[in-house]
Amino acid sequence: MSAPTLFAAATPPFYDPFESLNEDARESIKRKHLQDIVELARSKSPYYKKRLEGLELDIGGEHPLKDFPVLTSQDLREQLPPVSGGLLTGHATAYTVFQSGGTTGVPKTSLFTHGEMELINACNARGFFAAGLEPGDRVANLWAVGGLYMTFIHMNRMLQQYGCTSFPFSNQTPADFVHTVAGLFKINCFTGITSVVLDHLREIDRKAPGSLKIDKIYFGGEHIYETDRREMAEKFGTRIIAAPGYGTVDSWYLGYQCGHCANGIFHAFDDMVYLEITDDSMRSHAATGETGMLLATVFHRKLTPVIRFRVGDKARWLGRQCPCGRTTPLFELLGRGDDVLRIGYDSVDYGFIQQLAARIAGASSRIQMEKRREDGRDRLVIRIETAAPPAEHAAMTARLTGLFVEQRPAFREFVKKGTVWPLCVEWLEEGKLPHNRRTGKLIRVVDAL
Numbered sequence: 065m066s067a068p069t070l071f072a073a074a075t076p077p078f079y080d081p082f083e084s085l086n087e088d089a090r091e092s093i094k095r096k097h098l099q100d101i102v103e104l105a106r107s108k109s110p111y112y113k114k115r116l117e118g119l120e121l122d123i124g125g126e127h128p129l130k131d132f133p134v135l136t137s138q139d140l141r142e143q144l145p146p147v148s149g150g151l152l153t154g155h156a157t158a159y160t161v162f163q164s165g166g167t168t169g170v171p172k173t174s175l176f177t178h179g180e181m182e183l184i185n186a187c188n189a190r191g192f193f194a195a196g197l198e199p200g201d202r203v204a205n206l207w208a209v210g211g212l213y214m215t216f217i218h219m220n221r222m223l224q225q226y227g228c229t230s231f232p233f234s235n236q237t238p239a240d241f242v243h244t245v246a247g248l249f250k251i252n253c254f255t256g257i258t259s260v261v262l263d264h265l266r267e268i269d270r271k272a273p274g275s276l277k278i279d280k281i282y283f284g285g286e287h288i289y290e291t292d293r294r295e296m297a298e299k300f301g302t303r304i305i306a307a308p309g310y311g312t313v314d315s316w317y318l319g320y321q322c323g324h325c326a327n328g329i330f331h332a333f334d335d336m337v338y339l340e341i342t343d344d345s346m347r348s349h350a351a352t353g354e355t356g357m358l359l360a361t362v363f364h365r366k367l368t369p370v371i372r373f374r375v376g377d378k379a380r381w382l383g384r385q386c387p388c389g390r391t392t393p394l395f396e397l398l399g400r401g402d403d404v405l406r407i408g409y410d411s412v413d414y415g416f417i418q419q420l421a422a423r424i425a426g427a428s429s430r431i432q433m434e435k436r437r438e439d440g441r442d443r444l445v446i447r448i449e450t451a452a453p454p455a456e457h458a459a460m461t462a463r464l465t466g467l468f469v470e471q472r473p474a475f476r477e478f479v480k481k482g483t484v485w486p487l488c489v490e491w492l493e494e495g496k497l498p499h500n501r502r503t504g505k506l507i508r509v510v511d512a513l
């Protein structure tokens with residue numbers, strides 16, 4: 065067996081020399097990668113051969129991919145096994161099949177060759193390095209496992225190669241057992257999908273407050289909120305709470321946080337992925353500071369090239385340097401493009417509800433919003449977990465409703481005219497909101513059928 069190599073590969077102060085190159089040097093590396101992957105896709109994949117026919121990369125232009133079509137999740141489903149092999153560049157047989165989205169029936173897949181898996185481990189190590197993981201850290205791995213799900217096995221291998229002590233719990237292990245083992249082996253670090261990590265730690269705190277100190281929390285898959293950070297620092301003395309990697313199984317890691325990144329802010333992995341942010345129509349590029357849809361072109365997925373993939377998340381470029389000294393550009397992730405409900409003529413964003421709830425004493429950040437159709441009219445239902453006693457719920461509802469209509473005068477008008485129903489707010493005990501059974505993620509938004 066080889067010795068752990070991933071931490072040893074770092075070239076401090078950063079993990080990779082690319083992270084501090086000047087813009088010209090970075091840009092020329094990116095464009096070379098872009099040319100290579102487009103050339104490979106065009107020459108080897110039957111799907112891209114047809115799709116990119118007659119299209120040229122504008123390699124010297126500001127946006128080299130601007131004339132290329134956008135790849136959707138549905139395109140991937142149709143062009144990848146088991147449906148078809150149109151996107152494949154060859155007949156590799158040694159790869160790992162992961163499932164992306166969907167839970168039953170024919171899986172939507174994402175294929176990684178074993179070499180690509182090694183590279184994505186190194187990519188993840190860069191993010192963990194920036195977020196302060198050290199060899200010798202004792203890490204509880206609570207990522208989702210099984211059902212062709214990627215993250216757990218990938219994290220497990222990364223932790224071993226980085227030189228950490230690894231505790232492969234997965235999201236399936238009850239909090240009690242995690243607690244026992246964490247105490248016996250002095251686990252100092254938790255990693256997993258945000259909801260799973262926070263729920264486990266909350267349950268441990270409820271049963272045995274003050275019994276555990278957790279130095280570092282590495283989350284992903286969902287946002288974390290300021291109230292969660294404060295709570296973890298208070299209950300477990302947590303020093304570092306960061307997302308070492310933001311990405312999707314359909315594409316790659318797209319961003320990572322350093323110690324200076326506030327909630328939702330990431331450095332781009334731009335030697336791995338060409339990132340674009342466009343307007344909703346995906347026709348023109350968003351200016352710095354403007355919100356748009358993220359598109360990703362992955363440089364190193366050679367078995368199944370992913371070119372201009374619509375990630376489904378909203379983001380904006382920040383256009384400023386990070387105090388850490390890395391030159392890889394910063395972007396802010398603004399949630400799923402589909403984390404919005406259309407209520408009457410109003411579009412209500414999940415992030416907006418989070419902001420309101422943060423101003424209500426007793427409201428947690430575990431929130432679900434649902435659109436219901438009742439007698440032909442829309443109703444917005446907001447469900448929030450709380451530890452506050454039921455006697456306080458009515459006042460909390462009044463305060464939340466007041467803030468909501470104060471900030472959305474149009475909504476108040478619609479209610480008055482009878483176009484939509486008034487807001488409905490429900491307070492739930494902690495742990496009562498539903499989660500996706502496979503991933504453990506909180507079900508944040510439910511649209512009317």
Ligand SMILES: [Zn+2]
Binds near residue numbers: 323325387388
């Ligand atoms: Zn930074």
